[in-house]
Amino acid sequence: MATQPIIIIGNGVAGATAAREIRKRMSEVPILMISGETELHYSRTALMYVFMGHMNFEDTEAYSRDFWRKNRIELKQAWVTSIRGEDKAIELENGEVLEYSELILATGSIPNKFGWPGQDLPGAQGLYSKQDLEEVEESAKTAKHAVLVGGGLIGVEMAEMLISRGIGVTFLVREKNFWGSVLPFEESRMVGKHILEHHIDLRYEDELVEIVAGDNGRVAKVLTKKGKEIPCEIVGLTAGVRPNIDWLRDTEGLELGRGIKVDHYFRTSMPNVWSIGDCAEFTEPLPGRRPIEQVWYTGKMQATFLAETLSGNEREYSPGIWWNSAKFFDIEYQTYGVVMPKPKEGEEVFFWEDQERKLSFRVHFETASRAVTGVNVFGLRHRHQVWEHWISEKTPVTEVLERLPEANFDPEFFRQVEPEILEKWNTQHPDQQVKAAPAAKKGLFSQLLKTLNITS
Amino acid sequence: MIRESHSIVPPDPQLDKVQRLGLFALGIGLAMLFGSLFKFFSPQLTESLFWVMLLLVMAGGLVYGLRTHLKRPAGIQNNNITRSSISARGALGWTVGIIITTFYVVYYWWPEHIEGMVRFFDPLSQLIRSKPADQWFTYGAFYTIGVLVMGTKAIVKYRHSRYQIIRTCSIILSQLFLAFLIPYWMEAFNKPYFAPNYFWPLEYKVMMPDKFENLKEAGTVGQFIFGWAVVMILLVTPILTYFYGKRWYCSWVCGCGGLANTAGDSWRQLSDKSLKAWNFERISIYTVLVFVIVMTVAVWVTTAFHLIPETSAQLRKVYGFLVGSVMAGVVGTGFYPILGTRTWCRFGCPMAAVLGIIQRFKSRFRITTNGAQCISCGNCSKYCEMGIDVRWYAQRGQDIARASCVGCGMCSAVCPRGVLNLENGPVDQREEYTFDLLEDFKSRHKEKGVQAASAGKPKAKG
Numbered sequence: 001m002a003t004q005p006i007i008i009i010g011n012g013v014a015g016a017t018a019a020r021e022i023r024k025r026m027s028e029v030p031i032l033m034i035s036g037e038t039e040l041h042y043s044r045t046a047l048m049y050v051f052m053g054h055m056n057f058e059d060t061e062a063y064s065r066d067f068w069r070k071n072r073i074e075l076k077q078a079w080v081t082s083i084r085g086e087d088k089a090i091e092l093e094n095g096e097v098l099e100y101s102e103l104i105l106a107t108g109s110i111p112n113k114f115g116w117p118g119q120d121l122p123g124a125q126g127l128y129s130k131q132d133l134e135e136v137e138e139s140a141k142t143a144k145h146a147v148l149v150g151g152g153l154i155g156v157e158m159a160e161m162l163i164s165r166g167i168g169v170t171f172l173v174r175e176k177n178f179w180g181s182v183l184p185f186e187e188s189r190m191v192g193k194h195i196l197e198h199h200i201d202l203r204y205e206d207e208l209v210e211i212v213a214g215d216n217g218r219v220a221k222v223l224t225k226k227g228k229e230i231p232c233e234i235v236g237l238t239a240g241v242r243p244n245i246d247w248l249r250d251t252e253g254l255e256l257g258r259g260i261k262v263d264h265y266f267r268t269s270m271p272n273v274w275s276i277g278d279c280a281e282f283t284e285p286l287p288g289r290r291p292i293e294q295v296w297y298t299g300k301m302q303a304t305f306l307a308e309t310l311s312g313n314e315r316e317y318s319p320g321i322w323w324n325s326a327k328f329f330d331i332e333y334q335t336y337g338v339v340m341p342k343p344k345e346g347e348e349v350f351f352w353e354d355q356e357r358k359l360s361f362r363v364h365f366e367t368a369s370r371a372v373t374g375v376n377v378f379g380l381r382h383r384h385q386v387w388e389h390w391i392s393e394k395t396p397v398t399e400v401l402e403r404l405p406e407a408n409f410d411p412e413f414f415r416q417v418e419p420e421i422l423e424k425w426n427t428q429h430p431d432q433q434v435k436a437a438p439a440a441k442k443g444l445f446s447q448l449l450k451t452l453n454i455t456s
Numbered sequence: 457m458i459r460e461s462h463s464i465v466p467p468d469p470q471l472d473k474v475q476r477l478g479l480f481a482l483g484i485g486l487a488m489l490f491g492s493l494f495k496f497f498s499p500q501l502t503e504s505l506f507w508v509m510l511l512l513v514m515a516g517g518l519v520y521g522l523r524t525h526l527k528r529p530a531g532i533q534n535n536n537i538t539r540s541s542i543s544a545r546g547a548l549g550w551t552v553g554i555i556i557t558t559f560y561v562v563y564y565w566w567p568e569h570i571e572g573m574v575r576f577f578d579p580l581s582q583l584i585r586s587k588p589a590d591q592w593f594t595y596g597a598f599y600t601i602g603v604l605v606m607g608t609k610a611i612v613k614y615r616h617s618r619y620q621i622i623r624t625c626s627i628i629l630s631q632l633f634l635a636f637l638i639p640y641w642m643e644a645f646n647k648p649y650f651a652p653n654y655f656w657p658l659e660y661k662v663m664m665p666d667k668f669e670n671l672k673e674a675g676t677v678g679q680f681i682f683g684w685a686v687v688m689i690l691l692v693t694p695i696l697t698y699f700y701g702k703r704w705y706c707s708w709v710c711g712c713g714g715l716a717n718t719a720g721d722s723w724r725q726l727s728d729k730s731l732k733a734w735n736f737e738r739i740s741i742y743t744v745l746v747f748v749i750v751m752t753v754a755v756w757v758t759t760a761f762h763l764i765p766e767t768s769a770q771l772r773k774v775y776g777f778l779v780g781s782v783m784a785g786v787v788g789t790g791f792y793p794i795l796g797t798r799t800w801c802r803f804g805c806p807m808a809a810v811l812g813i814i815q816r817f818k819s820r821f822r823i824t825t826n827g828a829q830c831i832s833c834g835n836c837s838k839y840c841e842m843g844i845d846v847r848w849y850a851q852r853g854q855d856i857a858r859a860s861c862v863g864c865g866m867c868s869a870v871c872p873r874g875v876l877n878l879e880n881g882p883v884d885q886r887e888e889y890t891f892d893l894l895e896d897f898k899s900r901h902k903e904k905g906v907q908a909a910s911a912g913k914p915k916a917k918g
């Protein structure tokens with residue numbers, strides 16, 4: 001019996017993970033993954049490293065052509081133009097029609113553009129796809145200065161990219177603080193200072209008003225709300241992304257909001273059509289989580305849950321605690337659980353930082369139960385599994401602080417900051433003193449003592 | 457206020473004045489060295505010119521190296537590596553490769569052509585061991601200078617990582633003292649040659665019958681040297697490798713690794729990551745190991761029983777030529793700019809083979825992965841000098857325990873998401889652990905018994 005394949009549109013992390021995980025569970029079903037951007041899946045998060053010359057583009061391809069072939073996952077590079085639900089088929093740009101047994105929409109995002117005059121001029125662009133990378137590569141050949149609009153993660157990456165080529169960067173940030181909608185004030189201040197250290201012209205509370213073309217028809221300058229005129233050859237539009245669903249607007253029977261509406265099993269409103277990753281929007285978001293999850297990890301997780309469901313073992317999406325990580329130039333950032341810029345009702349904050357060494361540690365916990373709810377670390381590496389455990393188990397903050405070294409994931413010989421953190425806590429909380437648990441003993445002697453039952 | 461102290465002109469990715477000055481001095485120094493080959497300098501001047509050359513090479517190299525990495529704040533400094541001609545197999549890279557390779561070939565097989573250069577090093581040799589230089593001394597001196605200068609550069613480059621700082625200091629000091637000064641000081645006191653950081657099977661000569669005789673004649677010192685060699689390989693190596701992995705040797709002590717991680721640092725990303733290379737590696741490295749064992753046994757047996765000594769002598773000669781000279785020298789170092797830095801360590805070194813076997817099957821060392829934080833960017837694989845596809849494991853949430861990993865720590869350093877960590881925790885915590893995205897944490901922790909499971913046990917609070 002010739003079954004129709006499972007067709008996946010989009011080979012980003014969501015699509016590629018879905019293909020792999022489905023193959024793991026169903027060895028026979030034909031799988032076809034179609035994407036317009038590239039033939040092979042690559043790591044979008046590594047685009048900056050290609051531009052900066054840390055890696056070649058091929059190095060970002062997380063699985064080789066051979067891998068896909070061995071796993072009998074057919075790849076096709078093409079743009080899909082429409083879905084015909086009644087025929088269970090999709091149509092490609094060149095008119096080709098392909099039938100599916102199940103269809104997975106994993107079409108990702110596109111950069112936001114807010115209707116700025118001149119936003120489509122050559123030289124003005126977002127940074128999302130391989131094509132964007134090629135475009136900025138071209139502009140960078142002659143550019144002296146760039147203006148970036150919108151201070152988020154992609155903006156920082158673009159700033160780092162451009163200065164690596166000696167291109168000056170003016171960074172327009174609407175808020176008073178850097179990425180102030182996500183970061184608490186102190187962390188935002190640390191990142192802001194560090195950005196200046198990299199010779200970026202960071203301007204808070206200013207916005208793009210218009211992009212003006214020069215005689216060559218390319219970007220020549222931008223005008224800002226504060227009335228500034230900034231000559232530049234590149235404008236980076238990095239004010240967030242939105243689901244890439246415009247091409248689906250007229251699809252009959254497919255319910256769209258900001259993204260493709262799905263339930264907790266990634267079912268869309270069309271039979272046999274599913275959606276995962278950046279483009280999916282939960283009709284009912286999970287408690288404490290956003291309706292659209294636009295990060296790498298959630299794409300990977302959603303794909304894995306969907307693969308389980310498709311293989312006949314229905315699994316409702318339950319991603320565990322939230323986590324994320326990023327890097328702001330040289331400062332690494334990790335977060336586990338939920339840390340809002342200001343603590344939620346009924347929550348308290350404990351914060352430690354070392355501005356000189358660009359390190360910080362913030363934990364949020366419930367005032368009543370003392371249970372930790374989230375953590376931010378800057379310049380420190382912490383263990384995912386340990387925090388996941390502490391947060392899900394509602395571990396009291398004092399116990400967490402006591403055992404903090406267990407979460408430390410810094411490389412060997414890195415200075416241990418836990419004693420400094422405890423000291424600050426103890427000064428601030430004279431009635432809840434915390435004593436460090438004895439350091440985890442890992443050496444030869446402690447093992448020996450343990451076998452001899454001398455210590456526990 | 458901060459704004460005023462920071463210019464908004466980013467550092468120029470091209471060479472600036474200071475870097476050019478450094479390169480200029482280095483260039484003159486190297487030109488002088490080259491000139492010495494043709495005995496350009498009058499004998500009266502040679503000595504002072506030697507010191508001038510040494511100063512120019514070291515100071516020039518340092519000025520260039522420090523300026524390059526101090527131009528920007530501490531952090532990963534890999535900008536433009538895939539585009540620069542020297543580090544990306546461009547014309548400059550090939551030129552450097554050809555020069556080093558030529559040097560090795562002449563040095564091994566036609567040393568008479570470098571007599572001028574050897575004489576040029578007389579002043580240093582006199583200073584250290586009170587006798588004129590020879591071909592080996594000159595090579596050792598040049599090697600050590602390379603490790604010193606480029607090691608200092610590496611320390612500045614990786615100044616954000618204390619692991620890299622301490623490790624680089626260790627390889628610099630090890631090369632300077634254990635591999636260079638101590639052997640020659642011993643010589644100055646008429647004692648047998650002894651480099652404490654090299655032992656069988658890498659330095660097979662220590663275990664050859666002629667050397668053995670030699671050491672026997674040298675009395676107590678000779679006994680010590682022989683004893684050292686035996687204890688190091690039979691006792692110290694397994695113990696240290698059990699606790700720390702092969703890195704204690706390959707990335708902290710060995711001079712070959714030392715050169716790779718200092719002078720060779722800008723070529724580390726060129727290592728071949730393909731499956732083919734891995735398959736080839738497994739065959740070639742263990743072949744060399746078998747070869748050195750067979751050769752050693754054959755030489756001893758034939759010496760002891762006076763059997764076919766020609767055959768074993770032949771075997772030894774072939775080994776010395778193929779492995780000692782061609783693989784370790786010409787290809788291993790000469791091809792740095794083409795094949796990457798650890799070609800010898802990966803495909804040929806019998807010491808690495810022994811260490812690798814212990815590391816793979818009986819060691820606490822492994823690289824752990826931080827949950828599901830990997831974004832598959834590929835930096836770790838790119839910068840692994842041993843050609844290990846680190847991402848393959850990291851993106852699946854698996855620990856990495858590969859025989860070839862030399863524990864340089866670079867995968868962990870370049871990872872932008874803090875995913876990788878070199879660890880020597882007790883073996884009972886070493887279960888292969890895969891972060892399963894599907895399972896919620898409870899089943900994950902119960903079934904797999906992660907460290908965190910015990911970490912989070914409710915405890916009586918004091």
Ligand SMILES: Cc1cc2nc3c(=O)[nH]c(=O)nc-3n(C[C@H](O)[C@H](O)[C@H](O)COP(=O)(O)OP(=O)(O)OC[C@H]3O[C@@H](n4cnc5c(N)ncnc54)[C@H](O)[C@@H]3O)c2cc1C
Pocket residue numbers: 009010011012013014015034035036037038044045046047048078079080081106107108109127128129153154157244247276277278279293294295296297299324325326831
């Ligand atoms: C520069 C950058 C850095 C980032 N860094 C991080 C980070 O550090 N951490 C993190 O968690 N997240 C990061 N993100 C976000 C993360 O990359 C995304 O959340 C993730 O890639 C989304 O994956 P996806 O599979 O849903 O979609 P995508 O990766 O966008 O894949 C969708 C694919 O579908 C294709 N497609 C769309 N429509 C069609 C069509 N009609 N026909 C054919 N093909 C189509 C697209 O061309 C695209 O290739 C970053 C994003 C960017 C742009």
Ligand code: SF4
Pocket residue numbers: 823839840841842843844846860861862863864865866867868
């Ligand atoms: S895996 Fe990491 S530590 Fe091991 S050799 Fe490669 S880069 Fe070095």
Ligand code: SF4
Pocket residue numbers: 829830831832833834835836837846847850851867870871872873874875876
């Ligand atoms: S460098 Fe880090 S994030 Fe990138 S692929 Fe390797 S482990 Fe993953």
